[in-house]
Amino acid sequence: MARPNDEVAAVLQEYADLLAITGGDAFKSRAYEKAARALAGHPADVSRMDAKALRAVPNVGASIAEKVVAYFRDGSVPELDQARKSVPAGVRELVAIPALGPKKAMTLYQDLGISSVDELAGAIRSERLRGLKGFGPKTEENLLHGIALLRQSGQRVPLGTAMAVAEEVVAALTEVPGCERCAYAGSLRRMRETIGDVDVLVAADDSGPVMEAFTALPFVTEIVAHGAKKTSVRTTEGLQIDLRVLPADAWGAGMVYFTGSKAHNVHVRQIAVRDGLKLSEYGLFDTESGERVASATEEDVYARLGLPWIPPTLREDRGEVAAGLAGELPDVVTRDALRGDLHTHTDLTDGVATLEEMVLAASRLGYAYYAVTDHAPDLFMQRMTDAKMLAQRERVRELDGRHRRMRLLHGTELNIGPDGAVDWPPQFLAGFDLCVASVHSHFALSRDAQTRRLLRACENPYVNVIGHPTARRLGKRTGIDADLDAVFAACARTGTALEINGQPERLDLGDEEILRARQYGVRFAVDSDAHSTPGLDYVRYGVGTAQRGWLTADDVINTWPLRKLKRFLRKEGREETSG
Template sequence: MGRPNEEVEALLKEYADLIAITHGDAFKARVYEKAARAIGGHPRDVSQLDAAELRDIPGVGKSIAEKVVEYFRTGRITAVEETRAKIPAGVRELITIPTLGPKKAMTLYEDLHISSVSELADAIQAEKLRDLKGFGEKTEQNILHGIALLQQAGGRILLSMAMEQAEEVVAQLSQVTGCQSCTYAGSLRRMKETIGDIDILVAARRSAPFMDALSELPATAETIAHGEKKTSIRTTKGLQIDLRVLPPDSWGAGLQYFTGSKAHNIRTRTIAVRQGLKLSEYGLFETESGKSIASRSEEDVYARLGLPWIPPTLREDRGEVQAGVRGELPELVTEQDIRGDLHTHTDLTDGLAPLEEMVEAAAERGYAYYAITDHAPNLYMQRMTDEKILAQGERVRELDGKHHRMRLLHGTELNIGPEGELDWPDDFLAGFDLCVASVHSHFNLSRKAMTRRLVRACENPHVNVIGHPTTRLIGKRPGIDADLDEVFAACARTGTALEVNAQPDRLDLCDEDILRAKEYGAKFVIDTDAHSVLHLAFLRYGVGTAQRGWLTKDDVINTWPLGRLRRFLSGGRAA
């Protein structure tokens, strides 16, 4: 679904997995993984580049460039298809399970003749895996959790992928003659982390032109249903889009109704019934007379129910209606409130762009401040050294203030070791403007050990932020097993901010965890964890997640003026 770059990224990542499964060269597999990441984050559309231009992308050599050109010329990569043919279909099914790597999948196939997800689940229940080398009870539990994640995800896709498709369709339908309004609704408008299908609404007096236009879009692979009030299509990427055309006078009621959630709508309809009214997608009506009393705007509908307009990101029946009745709805943080990004990477470690390009891109976003936080040395594959990070710090100071008066902060993303230890000693850490500390390994510690590990990191006076606190990857890796309530309490006590990581496959903390952490009085930071210039735009997804967690500007430290932020970072936790 997404940009051609993302299609190639997914294909090259698959090829790296296939190389691993077939016991190929491990170095070659890593080369393809790195190239996939570089292409995915490249700012230009790679389908428009020739082989020479592709080789200018870091990590893309002659062979990989030729494969990319082949893909856009023929729709396939011969080497990938030939390697796929060597892999039994059953193994390819097994590697779709989060937490199950390609080598273990091949072992299961070769040793136990397991070739499907259901067969694997049965084998685990029968305790057949425990005699295999590298498998045990903990591995079984992880695989079962991965199967549950796979089943739960079903046909759902990441918020970012759905948003890209929806905005493209909205832009195209908005050009159709007669369109008065057009937008997306449903769970996408509520900014849920994954989306099942996309709801598009149009306000117009005639529906037929829009129904026909949707069916004729270049991205449409199949028309599932074509009607006067609703048309459903499946895109070339397999995503379902449902279009409804509403009378302009019903726009507000329809937008409220189709945004949902179901539980929120039940709550609002109950209020309507108690007032002798009926609420539907066409408007708010008097039950006895059928007279329409509100429908043109959402604000009108909510006001007539005795409520303020409720932001879509809150519409989950988690107390928003009751808060509205009491006049206690929060003024949610917005993307415009964010003054700077405090967790980003450059090509000094695993980023794709040099420091200067990342800084320039941040300045173009109008930030007041911006932090560079490359990985510390205990993430060994990044090959960080004291000398490299100190030299980067000097360069940051040279650039500071030269980009539209945007101030630069030099930081690092530390690794939280199994015992809560960090990469550098305290005297070295004191030289950074801020330190983000994150878990990157040892995901399977006991609950007690994992909790102690995170709390100890919070208690280090040089740690300002706990990065992607649960380490989850949506649909791929479950969050770590820790007593998050104890961690949240420690963050509040020590003045350590919790990150809302805006990477679409993380969104970590998630909305429900944010709600819990806020109850303890913890502060938050919304970061992109950007590894390329393009990633800086992911901020919108972090803000949406923060809104779903009811966060305000005061809760989020990177909405604060630089002076207040610096006091927080230096230990003035009341700030």
């Protein structure tokens, strides 16, 4: 189910975590962490590579390469197995709690015998952590919040994880003889940020072969229910997948019914009842005669109810039905409308691909322009310097237009400090084509302080985009506490775009904030924040989130022609620079 690259990356990351928990060599732990990221982001299938080829992957040394080969050959890594024995499973579970690092997890186990999330929650409430070095009242508060986040996310998986599973299922079932159509539906099709379970529909006259192929998929670990019309399984990652088989002539009705949301379906069914009709997964029926009046396509079903086809990402009962009836549905932005990506990284900082590799991969996506925005120096672990950035700029200029005439923009991702200041002085910032500014630290500042720092960043004449504006990490960290309406108003006033970051663990801004921000006239940038060539595909999740926020192409600056985009990037009152 998981890509081999992701699979072995998880193994190496676990080993890095275990080294950190046990107080092992910090350099070694960091090396394994870097190798895990590099392999996850490598475009080729690393399971097919020998040790020599693996050593050519950045940050993969000889020892790690041998472990990767051994893992795919034997199914295990002896050093990892040994490390697992030295750390109780409960301690490894504790590390998953946001705000609890490996050293503190081991301290809790050694000093208090805490080896599970439930035990930690109980210990905090009974004040057993009081007096333990490094665990004050604020730490306790953060830990309880982290436990709540962990439990909340435990029943759902990130959009990207669910999408990878669903696409593999759809690809496999499409090849089954007799399968006429196959697609995923449900909250996944609506591109919600987290997914409870995956719904897959198949159109076939005989469900038997499809159900048999479904339950035989290699990543299925449990058959929850098995029937002729519906079968449910659980995967190795604990995700439930529900498969439903429908007649081909009911496909459209089935896709409407099982895409949802529940509230949207209730609203649509109310219209059907008003018109003397009844809607089910098999079609739209005349209540009196029982005659089926529409079913083959979603367009047919909606049209019979007096509605245009409603994009799945809008089907949340947030006004889309009324807008459809009034002929006012937005023409939502699509991935094809994107002309470029304005937030990406290379191996100059924390990316795993070279500048040349990222540029080539972007050109293959058909972009008209592409921005490189490596981290600035205040994110100190990236060791950025003026000289490094200027050398990269020179190379960007050399590559400009070489690949399918794609234009290159040299940018940076600045760090918004606690007071709203950014890394470089104005004279250095003036040399960039664009600047993304993001919060990377000081997440616990007061609401007023967070708001002030964001407002100051918006008002900086060289800041073009506020990157991942709330700094949230789904299931790991809530967004910063700021007056977002004040920020939205400032962005509209200063001509600063808000990012919709496509990283599945971010999706920041989220759809509800987008809906609010657009009321202020804010412009947006849908970006991948890619740190590898496969990561460029994350824009698909950003686009889905933008659609959920009812955005059109005109709302998104990286759908614009380059000349119009450059005018926006100059910001009102600042002259264009030649750097």
